[in-house]
Amino acid sequence: MTDYKPANPVLEVQDLRFYYGDSRAIHGVDITFPEKQVTALIGPSGCGKSTLLRCFNRMNDLIDISRVEGKVLLDGQNIYDKSTDIIELRRQVGMVFQKSNPFPKSIYENVIYGLRIAGEKDKALFDERVETSLRGAALWDEVKDRLHDSALGLSGGQMQRLCIARAIAVNPKVILMDEPCSALDPKSTARVEELIGELRKNFTIIIVTHNMQQAARVSDNTAFLFEGNLIEYGPTDQLFVKPQNKQTEDYITGRFG
Amino acid sequence: MNAAFLKKVKRNDQLARWVITVGGMAIIFSVIFILVLIAKVSLPLFLAPKAQLQQVVQLDRANEQIVTFGHDEYMETAYRLLDDGTTVFFNLEDGSEIDRFEPDPPAEGLTPLTVESFGRLRQAIGWSDGQLTVSQVRFKPFFDINNNNQRRIDHEIIPLALFPTPADGIPLISQARIDEEGRQTRVNRYPGNHLTLQVREVSENFLGDEEITETETTLSFNSSGTLTTLILSAAGQHLYAGTDRGELLRWYLSDTEEPKLIETVQAFADQRSITALNLVLGDVSLAVGDETGQVSTWFPVRDEMGDKKLKRIHTLSQHNGAVQKILPSPQDKSVISLGPNKLILDLMTSERFLLAFGEEEGLIDFRLSTRGDSILALTKEGRLLSWKLDIPHPEISLGTLFGKVWYEGYDEPVYAWQSSSASDDYEPKLSLAPLIFGTLKGTFYAMLFAVPLAIFGAIYTSQFARPRLREWIKPAVEVMAAIPTVIIGFLAALWLAPLIERSLGGVFLSLILLPAALMLSILAWQGARKIEPLKRLERGFEFLAIAPIIILTIAIAAACGPGLENLFFAGDLKQWLFTEMGTRYDPRNCIIIAFAMGFAVIPITFTIAEDSLSNVPNSLKAASLALGASRWQTVWRVILPSASPGIFAGTMIGFGRAVGETMIVLMATGNTAIMDLSIFNGMRPLSANIAVEIPEAPVDGSLYRTLFLSAVILFVMTFVVNTIAEIVRQRLRAKYGKF
Numbered sequence A: 001m002t003d004y005k006p007a008n009p010v011l012e013v014q015d016l017r018f019y020y021g022d023s024r025a026i027h028g029v030d031i032t033f034p035e036k037q038v039t040a041l042i043g044p045s046g047c048g049k050s051t052l053l054r055c056f057n058r059m060n061d062l063i064d065i066s067r068v069e070g071k072v073l074l075d076g077q078n079i080y081d082k083s084t085d086i087i088e089l090r091r092q093v094g095m096v097f098q099k100s101n102p103f104p105k106s107i108y109e110n111v112i113y114g115l116r117i118a119g120e121k122d123k124a125l126f127d128e129r130v131e132t133s134l135r136g137a138a139l140w141d142e143v144k145d146r147l148h149d150s151a152l153g154l155s156g157g158q159m160q161r162l163c164i165a166r167a168i169a170v171n172p173k174v175i176l177m178d179e180p181c182s183a184l185d186p187k188s189t190a191r192v193e194e195l196i197g198e199l200r201k202n203f204t205i206i207i208v209t210h211n212m213q214q215a216a217r218v219s220d221n222t223a224f225l226f227e228g229n230l231i232e233y234g235p236t237d238q239l240f241v242k243p244q245n246k247q248t249e250d251y252i253t254g255r256f257g
Numbered sequence B: 001m002n003a004a005f006l007k008k009v010k011r012n013d014q015l016a017r018w019v020i021t022v023g024g025m026a027i028i029f030s031v032i033f034i035l036v037l038i039a040k041v042s043l044p045l046f047l048a049p050k051a052q053l054q055q056v057v058q059l060d061r062a063n064e065q066i067v068t069f070g071h072d073e074y075m076e077t078a079y080r081l082l083d084d085g086t087t088v089f090f091n092l093e094d095g096s097e098i099d100r101f102e103p104d105p106p107a108e109g110l111t112p113l114t115v116e117s118f119g120r121l122r123q124a125i126g127w128s129d130g131q132l133t134v135s136q137v138r139f140k141p142f143f144d145i146n147n148n149n150q151r152r153i154d155h156e157i158i159p160l161a162l163f164p165t166p167a168d169g170i171p172l173i174s175q176a177r178i179d180e181e182g183r184q185t186r187v188n189r190y191p192g193n194h195l196t197l198q199v200r201e202v203s204e205n206f207l208g209d210e211e212i213t214e215t216e217t218t219l220s221f222n223s224s225g226t227l228t229t230l231i232l233s234a235a236g237q238h239l240y241a242g243t244d245r246g247e248l249l250r251w252y253l254s255d256t257e258e259p260k261l262i263e264t265v266q267a268f269a270d271q272r273s274i275t276a277l278n279l280v281l282g283d284v285s286l287a288v289g290d291e292t293g294q295v296s297t298w299f300p301v302r303d304e305m306g307d308k309k310l311k312r313i314h315t316l317s318q319h320n321g322a323v324q325k326i327l328p329s330p331q332d333k334s335v336i337s338l339g340p341n342k343l344i345l346d347l348m349t350s351e352r353f354l355l356a357f358g359e360e361e362g363l364i365d366f367r368l369s370t371r372g373d374s375i376l377a378l379t380k381e382g383r384l385l386s387w388k389l390d391i392p393h394p395e396i397s398l399g400t401l402f403g404k405v406w407y408e409g410y411d412e413p414v415y416a417w418q419s420s421s422a423s424d425d426y427e428p429k430l431s432l433a434p435l436i437f438g439t440l441k442g443t444f445y446a447m448l449f450a451v452p453l454a455i456f457g458a459i460y461t462s463q464f465a466r467p468r469l470r471e472w473i474k475p476a477v478e479v480m481a482a483i484p485t486v487i488i489g490f491l492a493a494l495w496l497a498p499l500i501e502r503s504l505g506g507v508f509l510s511l512i513l514l515p516a517a518l519m520l521s522i523l524a525w526q527g528a529r530k531i532e533p534l535k536r537l538e539r540g541f542e543f544l545a546i547a548p549i550i551i552l553t554i555a556i557a558a559a560c561g562p563g564l565e566n567l568f569f570a571g572d573l574k575q576w577l578f579t580e581m582g583t584r585y586d587p588r589n590c591i592i593i594a595f596a597m598g599f600a601v602i603p604i605t606f607t608i609a610e611d612s613l614s615n616v617p618n619s620l621k622a623a624s625l626a627l628g629a630s631r632w633q634t635v636w637r638v639i640l641p642s643a644s645p646g647i648f649a650g651t652m653i654g655f656g657r658a659v660g661e662t663m664i665v666l667m668a669t670g671n672t673a674i675m676d677l678s679i680f681n682g683m684r685p686l687s688a689n690i691a692v693e694i695p696e697a698p699v700d701g702s703l704y705r706t707l708f709l710s711a712v713i714l715f716v717m718t719f720v721v722n723t724i725a726e727i728v729r730q731r732l733r734a735k736y737g738k739f
């Protein structure tokens, strides 16, 4: 059921093929992500989830040998067009990484980093954004008294939420999350999952996870990838309850992966 | 895991810990050991001077009037000259008489009226008819073969000159000198400020006969006071006099017919009486003792008008009463003065008080041995006291090592390093200030050139260059570090220095053109990178475009340089710098040093900075880029701060390298110990100075020990820099986290 087309698309992927040198990692994927919903990408390790995700903010450009074919439309505009400003693109498509990676700066500076690099200098705006972003990332109450302490003093879960706060501070349309909870303990994971539920009110979220319970808990739609192919895509409740594809079923029932 | 294996693992672990601990300790201890070794050599510089009372001999005061005395260098034999002209040689250990020389007056029945003893055991005896003889006592060590090769001190009295009775009769006192050419000078003082000069010159006429010309002139002068004391220089060329109204007079006696009164100086505003005068070794500085007990030294200094005027330069110790006598040391620029109740030894140049001794002995007169290391003094009661002086390094003090010193013959106090010269009475100038300055100056310019290059190079290689390129650049730069510095110094001195000197205009032009050309090419690149074939070149191969641009720019600058010099600087930039900017252009200067030392500093700084930049985790870079930062923003805001501890450490290690670098600076600087910040002249750093001077320095001499002291300073400098560096690095690390 790869022809599932949700309403209000923000990001449309058309026949995307991705190569690491000569080896193809994504074999022609077509997928549409709806606005202000959470879409989970699941699949066994090495099936290309992260690769696909990185195509959406062109982080793959950093890999010298990479090559992309096909289209990724953000609001109808192909992000692989020559005219695309990568910096503007990454402002609209934020990213949270598997391993939390706060800068070795204060919590405050971490949050406003995106604003600073955009040339923003307004102190009042900084203060406001720091508060709203940290509140948005459900971190405010824990750190409001030590905003100017080093971010490296936070716990793992807090760091990851700080990274989320940092991503939402620039007000992106889409937030990409690559296994954001894989390095966290169950309690922190629960908090981040709760947070994702909150964030979907304002942001379109694409989350990679290989934890099916998590996908089931947080997402509205789920896409199952296997060996660089999109095997099945549909509303999460449907996909988990009634998978259309044998491979999907095998995977979610834990027969491989 | 079985128990035996576990035990083995534990044992190996223990062993490894031991080996590492012992190794680390050994390194720390050997470093400390080296420091202690060096410090130990330099430490005697600061030993306190000592005077040790050797012998006390009671002379028979009742039956004889001692007019003068003297002693040999070994403090074994002494002589005394009595008022009837007899010279008595005696054993200084027990006072027993050895020998007695009957008086040798120029005529029968004369008795000595005045005696002036000066320098090397010489005395001028004025006889009762006004004639004057100059004689010298000579002590000669003699090894007696018959008597077990024992050392004996033989002595003799050698007559040197005879002056006839002056025209004006018997003077109050006379002074006489004989110079190396045999010119005999006698100055006579009569009551009522009357001075006369007698000169006897022996010359050979064309027939080979000796001809004696005798002249006698009056030295006239105006003074409000009365003459109190005179001193004639060793060659008899200069005469100084003091009055009881604080005036100093100076004559130049070279022209016998017309001796010249050069100046009369009101030396002391309070018109205190001048009670003692003498010339410090070298006969340039005049030591003055006055009735208040103040000892000072004076020498002629150029004033505003450009005339040399006698000026008070150094103020030495203060006695608690009139200074009675001053004698110079025959070895260095120290001065011994006798006050009412003690002897004081001062070093003139550094104004360093060395010793006071002979307190409350009632001393009335004293002599110094020719080596200046022993003193014989006579008390009122006719006792002779002798002291052995132990002043290892009189000329060294913290003041002379680090402060400005007013050396003899200079017009102002200076920092100077000049360890040796041809002349004998030359005073070594051992100020470390210009050397420390030189080290810092050379290091500063080297760092100014090397650090930006190394850091920007490291940023480019680690962040922008393709990994393949990086694999080439890094080892290549590291190989730079392996070039022997002697080769770098050699090339800098013999190839680069003349090259830059020849094309100075071109060098300056390229300093302007190069950044401009780079800017332009970057702008051009921004446009060109959009074009398809160039697009592929974009990342990591920028240098392929930059290199030809740099080479081309330098070539253009070199070609235009001479024309530019003709146009704007009257054809010679060096001359223009000298006349218009007041800086001298040395061919071996800090431009050369910056280039050459760059070779020593860049590799080490580059490698460490590059490592720390590469070690910044990619996740941080990714986080920044994902937030929409450009590559440069990412480098500036994330990579650089995170790598700052390493970059800083690299810089500091480079600094340490530059501070200690010897071979390059030795060859490529002029090694002139000047204190001038100008980039156009050289310097003499501590390290090169040690290398240059240590082969020439007599072991355990002042120079030798001072060089060791400068090594300690070099050591401490690097130590301090490294410690500060480490502290700052730790701080940075705490701030930017460690990975």
Ligand SMILES: Nc1ncnc2c1ncn2[C@@H]1O[C@H](COP(=O)(O)OP(=O)(O)O)[C@@H](O)[C@H]1O
Pocket (backbone or CB within 6 Å): A020, A025, A043, A044, A045, A046, A047, A048, A049, A050, A051, A052, A063
């Ligand atoms: N930088 C890279 N260079 C080359 N191959 C890569 C790179 N990153 C990932 N791959 C390959 O691409 C495939 C997909 O990887 P990835 O997207 O990381 O999978 P997932 O995130 O689903 O585990 C894997 O076979 C992996 O080996």
Ligand SMILES: [Mg+2]
Pocket (backbone or CB within 6 Å): A049, A050, A051
């Ligand atoms: Mg992955």
